[in-house]
Amino acid sequence: GGRSPGRVGAGFEGAAFRISTLKRYTVSSMKRNGRNMGLDPVLLEIIANKVVAAADEMATTLQRTSRTLFVKEASDFACALVGVDGRMFAHPRTSAVSAFVDMNAMPTIQAVPDLQEGDVIVTNDPYLSGALSTHLPDIHLLEPIFHKGRIVAYCWSFVHSTDVGGGVPGSILPTFHEIFQEGLRIPPIKLMEGGVLNDSFVQILKANCRIPELNLGDVRAMLAALRVGRQRIADIIERHGVTTFVNAQSALQDYSEAKARAVLRRIPDGYHEFWDYMDDDVASSIPIRIRCRVTIRNGEVHIDLAGTDPEVKAAYNVYTADRMHEWLTMRFVSFLYTHDEEIVVNHGMFRPISANNPRGTVLNCEFPAALGHRHAPARRLLDALTGALLKAAPDMISAPAGGAGVILVLAEFDPASSQGQTVAVVQPMRAGMGAFIDRDGRGYDGTDGRDSTVANIRNNPLEIVESECGVVVREWDIRTDSGGPGRWRGGVGQLITAEILRDGGIIYGHGMERMRFPAWGVFGARPAQRFRCILNRGRPNEQHLGKIDQVPVNAGDTVTMMMPGGGGYGDPLERDLEAVLRDVREGLVSVEGAARDYGVAVVDGRIDSETTRELRAQKPRNRRNLTFDFGSEREAWESVFDDETMGRLNQGLFDIPRSVRYDNRRWIFEQAIPELPRTGEGTLVEAITDPKAARVRLERAMAAVFRAGGAATGPKARRP
Numbered sequence: 001g002g003r004s005p006g007r008v009g010a011g012f013e014g015a016a017f018r019i020s021t022l023k024r025y026t027v028s029s030m031k032r033n034g035r036n037m038g039l040d041p042v043l044l045e046i047i048a049n050k051v052v053a054a055a056d057e058m059a060t061t062l063q064r065t066s067r068t069l070f071v072k073e074a075s076d077f078a079c080a081l082v083g084v085d086g087r088m089f090a091h092p093r094t095s096a097v098s099a100f101v102d103m104n105a106m107p108t109i110q111a112v113p114d115l116q117e118g119d120v121i122v123t124n125d126p127y128l129s130g131a132l133s134t135h136l137p138d139i140h141l142l143e144p145i146f147h148k149g150r151i152v153a154y155c156w157s158f159v160h161s162t163d164v165g166g167g168v169p170g171s172i173l174p175t176f177h178e179i180f181q182e183g184l185r186i187p188p189i190k191l192m193e194g195g196v197l198n199d200s201f202v203q204i205l206k207a208n209c210r211i212p213e214l215n216l217g218d219v220r221a222m223l224a225a226l227r228v229g230r231q232r233i234a235d236i237i238e239r240h241g242v243t244t245f246v247n248a249q250s251a252l253q254d255y256s257e258a259k260a261r262a263v264l265r266r267i268p269d270g271y272h273e274f275w276d277y278m279d280d281d282v283a284s285s286i287p288i289r290i291r292c293r294v295t296i297r298n299g300e301v302h303i304d305l306a307g308t309d310p311e312v313k314a315a316y317n318v319y320t321a322d323r324m325h326e327w328l329t330m331r332f333v334s335f336l337y338t339h340d341e342e343i344v345v346n347h348g349m350f351r352p353i354s355a356n357n358p359r360g361t362v363l364n365c366e367f368p369a370a371l372g373h374r375h376a377p378a379r380r381l382l383d384a385l386t387g388a389l390l391k392a393a394p395d396m397i398s399a400p401a402g403g404a405g406v407i408l409v410l411a412e413f414d415p416a417s418s419q420g421q422t423v424a425v426v427q428p429m430r431a432g433m434g435a436f437i438d439r440d441g442r443g444y445d446g447t448d449g450r451d452s453t454v455a456n457i458r459n460n461p462l463e464i465v466e467s468e469c470g471v472v473v474r475e476w477d478i479r480t481d482s483g484g485p486g487r488w489r490g491g492v493g494q495l496i497t498a499e500i501l502r503d504g505g506i507i508y509g510h511g512m513e514r515m516r517f518p519a520w521g522v523f524g525a526r527p528a529q530r531f532r533c534i535l536n537r538g539r540p541n542e543q544h545l546g547k548i549d550q551v552p553v554n555a556g557d558t559v560t561m562m563m564p565g566g567g568g569y570g571d572p573l574e575r576d577l578e579a580v581l582r583d584v585r586e587g588l589v590s591v592e593g594a595a596r597d598y599g600v601a602v603v604d605g606r607i608d609s610e611t612t613r614e615l616r617a618q619k620p621r622n623r624r625n626l627t628f629d630f631g632s633e634r635e636a637w638e639s640v641f642d643d644e645t646m647g648r649l650n651q652g653l654f655d656i657p658r659s660v661r662y663d664n665r666r667w668i669f670e671q672a673i674p675e676l677p678r679t680g681e682g683t684l685v686e687a688i689t690d691p692k693a694a695r696v697r698l699e700r701a702m703a704a705v706f707r708a709g710g711a712a713t714g715p716k717a718r719r720p
Helices: 027-032 041-065 106-110 199-207 212-240 242-264 331-339 375-392 462-468 577-585 591-598 609-618 632-638 643-654 658-672 691-707
Strands: 077-082 088-090 120-123 138-147 150-160 189-193 270-278 288-297 300-304 353-356 405-413 421-430 471-478 494-500 505-510 532-535 543-545 551-553 558-562
Touching: 041 077, 041 088, 041 150, 041 212, 041 242, 077 212, 088 242, 106 120, 106 138, 120 212, 138 212, 150 212, 150 242, 189 212, 199 212, 212 242, 242 300, 242 331, 270 375, 288 375, 288 643, 331 375, 405 494, 405 558, 421 462, 421 471, 421 494, 462 471, 577 591, 643 658, 643 691, 658 691
Parallel strands: 300 353
Antiparallel strands: 077 088, 077 150, 120 138, 120 189, 138 150, 270 288, 288 300, 405 421, 405 505, 471 494, 494 558, 505 551, 532 543, 532 558
């Protein structure tokens, strides 16, 4: 019931590729680049449109032939054409997932020697694929495309599989601490050899997952997409010749590089530091800090991630293989595309970007660290980069989005299933986008119920959800008041309430974040509302759930997920009165929220002018000079754990053996704040009543650990 989320607001940073489906790359844009591409601009334009159309057709084929809800409806998959250098040169305009544009397929290709025509590589293992895959549910296929005995390109596809085995249905649990717990590990091997399907692999896959036929159906859909790509490449070569086709791969990347540099040169030179937090790692109550220092110089960007927290004994790690990686640069996909929609989306966009990413952090973990929730630290890096770019060029980037993408998964017993149970994504839940102001001073509210900063995942149609899962969706709406209050309001998040129809089910909430630290306000705006998850909302047995790993449910139970909003921009007391009234009428802001957050009195659907003047006169003003408002929880935390202290702490931790690093880190924090509450079960403001005393305890604990080299402090064998 209620309004359908996903209403698109004014265009601004973060726009999806899908909105420009009919766009074509033009000769004039190729010429304006001013750089020798090695090909005639007219011909390059023709090739650009043909290879992108081929990638689009691959994506359409995969989606229309796939089996699992998360692929065929939510669109968590991607396809592309990859050059002989292992880098993407053609990405679909219609793809929902753009996080892999900067991928490097070469380590995976090199892991499978003697590739022949008709071979297809399959892998899902981040450690064995050179970080092509980012966690085990992502199954990747690569097919070498031959012309007269020579490889001239590769076709690539991936899907997020709903289940690849492991310790829980869905394969992802935040408290897993080793990749061995997370499912079937597939090194780069041949799925097809000489055009013949590897039946042994198929049997292994089917034996090691909970939804074998559905997974196999998705793999067949991926193969169909590769077949389409192979045929379209053959068509291009037949029409334009193999030399032109191969040369166009690098020429298109050169073109995108030049276009990206032109955008990046608009950012003033300088360096800017920023950090943001994940709520905790679930295994402990300790926040995880992502820190970056961004240096901009003449159209080049360097990202220094030194100071980011060490890897954790939980599934909140990213493996990046000690190199530039697509999850380090994905903040720039929407940024660059927003400022130049004629850019061809491919690896060339990222050539001006470099990074220092020290080994052993949550952004460059070491084997065998668990990776299931790798999108959570990647999202927080995206937010940290947003903060740094806002410092550098506040008129080029939006306030932060809600910072959480939660996947509601239901595992239930199903006698009709060959496996005795089903696993399905009920709904991929989305936060709101951040507000934005451009160089001409025009402001835009954040998009409501839609966060396309990481991916443009679609919602599952409720009719299909209810036909394939044992649930009835009682409420599917936007979350009133969740957007960050500002002169330009942050987008509101989504809200869902699902009623369980069968006993013995288990609910998983992948990606629960922003329960403690909300999306922050920019230039006077206030923070957005936090994420909430409630069992049996509005009933006598209502239970507010914290950051869960799994929750047993029975028939009649309801689960409500309330997504956070995006950050606002500007002082909310300067928001136009009619804009506030419109928000109230549309259900985006409540009457109470209008008075509390904006100082606007709405009575019987109209503005009460006199009361509004009184309300606004009573509230503090001049917030426009406040660059960021992070909220009370972060202020409380940093009253003890400031940037300088965290720098010393992390340096000391990296000087002790990795095998005892996590346990000693946890011991230090727990000595400083003995009653540190778990996320959702208490506040940091309540826990940190005497910051000075906590700092004394912190320094003593750090000294004890670092003096002993981590060998004799705290629990000897603490495990999550």
